Amino acid sequence: xxxxxxxxxxxxxxxxxxxxxxxxxxSTVVNDALCWRPPAEVLAEWRSRYGLSDLDEAALxxxxxxxxNEIGAAPTDRAHLNRNARLLALGAKRLGWAAxxxxxxxxxxxxxxxxxxxxxxxxxxxxxLTWVPRAERGGARIVPLARAERIEVEAGRVRAVEAVRLDAxxxxxxxxxxxxxxxxxxxxxxxxxxxxxxxxxxxGPAAGRFLQxxxxxxxxxxxxxxxxxxxxxxxxxxxxxxxxxxxxxxxGFMIESVAAAPTVTASSLPGFGAPHERAMQELPxxxxxxxxxxxxxxxxxxxxxxxxxxVSYDPxxxxxxxxxxxxxxxxSLYFEAGATEVYLPVNSLRPARSNADLAxxxxxxxxxxxxxxxxxxxxxGGAVMGARREESVCDPNGALWGxxxxxxxxxxxxxxxxxxxxxxxxxxxALRIAEAIA
Amino acid sequence: xxxxxxxxxxxxxxxxxxxxxxxxxxxxxxxxxxxGGVPRELAPxxxxxxxxLSPRGYATFRAAAMRLVGHRGAEAIRSGRLDPAAAAxxxxxxxxxxxxxxxxxxxxxxxxxxxxxxxxxPFTALAGSSQDAVxxxxxxxxxxxxxxxxxxxxxxxxxxxxxxxxxxALIGYPGPFDREGIAEAMSDLPxxx
Numbered sequence: 001x002x003x004x005x006x007x008x009x010x011x012x013x014x015x016x017x018x019x020x021x022x023x024x025x026x027s028t029v030v031n032d033a034l035c036w037r038p039p040a041e042v043l044a045e046w047r048s049r050y051g052l053s054d055l056d057e058a059a060l061x062x063x064x065x066x067x068x069n070e071i072g073a074a075p076t077d078r079a080h081l082n083r084n085a086r087l088l089a090l091g092a093k094r095l096g097w098a099a100x101x102x103x104x105x106x107x108x109x110x111x112x113x114x115x116x117x118x119x120x121x122x123x124x125x126x127x128x129l130t131w132v133p134r135a136e137r138g139g140a141r142i143v144p145l146a147r148a149e150r151i152e153v154e155a156g157r158v159r160a161v162e163a164v165r166l167d168a169x170x171x172x173x174x175x176x177x178x179x180x181x182x183x184x185x186x187x188x189x190x191x192x193x194x195x196x197x198x199x200x201x202x203x204g205p206a207a208g209r210f211l212q213x214x215x216x217x218x219x220x221x222x223x224x225x226x227x228x229x230x231x232x233x234x235x236x237x238x239x240x241x242x243x244x245x246x247x248x249x250x251x252g253f254m255i256e257s258v259a260a261a262p263t264v265t266a267s268s269l270p271g272f273g274a275p276h277e278r279a280m281q282e283l284p285x286x287x288x289x290x291x292x293x294x295x296x297x298x299x300x301x302x303x304x305x306x307x308x309x310x311v312s313y314d315p316x317x318x319x320x321x322x323x324x325x326x327x328x329x330x331x332s333l334y335f336e337a338g339a340t341e342v343y344l345p346v347n348s349l350r351p352a353r354s355n356a357d358l359a360x361x362x363x364x365x366x367x368x369x370x371x372x373x374x375x376x377x378x379x380x381g382g383a384v385m386g387a388r389r390e391e392s393v394c395d396p397n398g399a400l401w402g403x404x405x406x407x408x409x410x411x412x413x414x415x416x417x418x419x420x421x422x423x424x425x426x427x428x429x430a431l432r433i434a435e436a437i438a
Numbered sequence: 439x440x441x442x443x444x445x446x447x448x449x450x451x452x453x454x455x456x457x458x459x460x461x462x463x464x465x466x467x468x469x470x471x472x473x474g475g476v477p478r479e480l481a482p483x484x485x486x487x488x489x490x491l492s493p494r495g496y497a498t499f500r501a502a503a504m505r506l507v508g509h510r511g512a513e514a515i516r517s518g519r520l521d522p523a524a525a526a527x528x529x530x531x532x533x534x535x536x537x538x539x540x541x542x543x544x545x546x547x548x549x550x551x552x553x554x555x556x557x558x559x560p561f562t563a564l565a566g567s568s569q570d571a572v573x574x575x576x577x578x579x580x581x582x583x584x585x586x587x588x589x590x591x592x593x594x595x596x597x598x599x600x601x602x603x604x605x606x607a608l609i610g611y612p613g614p615f616d617r618e619g620i621a622e623a624m625s626d627l628p629x630x631x
Contacts, residue, residue, distance in 0.1 A: 228623035277508025
């Protein structure tokens with residue numbers, strides 16, 4: 001089951017955990033349904049630094065609008081803001097911080113709190129319910145439980161994709177598959193698209209480079225009143241005060257409400273034993289928020305000795321510093337909203353009971369491995385688009401340099417992170433590339 | 439059962455990391471500190487057919503989980519109401535690439551020598567307070583690999599424990615489809631505006 005839904009990895013140099021969808025429908029099946037339009041600042045950077053001169057808001061707008069409609073994106077209304085989200089809103093309001101409900105791609109949300117587990121009510125309009133059926137109606141054939149191993153190129157033109165068929169558990173190869181095609185679009189995600197290109201000896205020196213994440217940590221707070229943060233949309237409200245997109249010039253992180261489901265809460269709370277158990281016994285009174293940091297770090301995807309993607313990513317000092325600042329700001333927000341305790345994501349620290357207690361946190365060495373959980377919430381790069389062949393894998397339309405008929409069309413071809421949850425930008429860019437191919 | 443959660447735990451239990459950890463332990467001359475049988479209360483229950491873990495691996499995981507989840511959780515495990523080691527065994531059996539990693543991690547935890555514990559014994563033979571000292575040492579170690587081992591064990595233990603419906607009563611979680619709970623979660627908070 002795991003292999004059919006999620007892929008997990010770690011960056012050995014930092015212990016950072018990395019997740020990606022690995023099922024039909026990809027990460028849209030296991031994401032939190034959040035929708036943001038591509039930020040103008042990001043597109044401007046892609047134009048000025050990476051030569052993607054056609055990628056401006058006007059050019060992308062028709063594709064963004066089409067995505068927005070197709071997946072049913074709309075701002076979360078008040079009826080779908082759970083107490084978890086409202087506490088974030090309350091703290092932000094009292095502090096005078098910019099904040100807003102996020103748009104989500106749902107139709108008929110039942111508030112189950114299971115968005116990121118495939119949404120059993122079928123409300124979330126993931127690719128599995130939108131683009132995939134549309135493709136099938138157009139004649140596409142879906143081959144699940146298959147892993148692309150190599151792309152065959154002949155005389156500078158793509159010829160075929162070789163894949164292995166996997167058993168139902170997703171772990172054991174039970175057969176081979178070869179698909180011949182005049183055009184191949186690789187959209188295997190930020191771990192596997194570069195991995196596939198590298199295994200195939202394609203992509204040139206930039207293959208696997210310019211990897212970038214949105215780094216993430218959780219902060220949990222206890223309130224006197226029940227929150228029941230395990231119900232309702234898993235994510236719905238954002239503090240944008242510290243963002244550096246959409247006209248803001250903050251340090252570059254968002255704070256978003258996130259569900260207090262038992263398992264993920266238990267894993268992310270610091271420490272173990274009796275103190276951890278006491279915190280878990282307060283689960284109905286816990287609220288949680290997550291940092292979405294627009295990293296400056298750059299990492300790399302390479303191939304391990306087993307031919308599988310191997311990630312190198314060690315947050316640079318400025319990212320560690322901004323993560324620390326984000327954690328502190330969340331703690332302050334929660335105290336402003338009336339929290340009685342805030343569980344900081346550092347294993348050896350006791351919960352803070354007031355802003356004064358945060359001094360302990362300020363003094364603490366803030367290293368990735370001292371955190372209870374540091375993970376990559378969104379992944380970008382590894383097969384980046386660019387105007388210069390020596391610094392990119394694809395041209396500005398996603399076509400691989402030097403291989404006719406081969407394209408990359410997922411977040412791996414983004415030259416940098418986006419500062420916001422990226423599914424709309426990924427889909428819109430895919431439509432743009434599809435149009436260029438057609 | 440949350441696939442995302444298992445992915446989270448197993449992300450920390452990366453095979454390559456554990457291989458390096460096992461190698462580092464060997465390189466440091468940290469020889470096995472005991473190879474006797476495991477205590478009876480930690481052994482797999484009769485009738486449980488392990489698919490990924492060895493009996494000792496099961497016992498080590500069970501012992502670690504009992505310390506990690508706290509006193510009430512440990513009681514639930516001891517009484518047989520919850521069996522996180524069996525759950526972990528079933529999950530990892532479906533993930534052949536990670537089976538060796540978990541086995542190696544448990545081997546290191548069981549037989550590693552920890553300066554914080556006066557007696558050199560397998561982890562499963564230590565008193566609870568000594569086991570806590572070992573886990574605390576792993577958690578706060580300056581060695582990255584030891585902290586990775588703690589993180590992986592903790593994540594998998596927490597997930598194997600709290601993913602089971604029998605744990606819900608311990609934490610006031612009514613389960614995923616409770617209408618009253620959903621209604622309360624979506625209602626106004628006093629003063630929230």
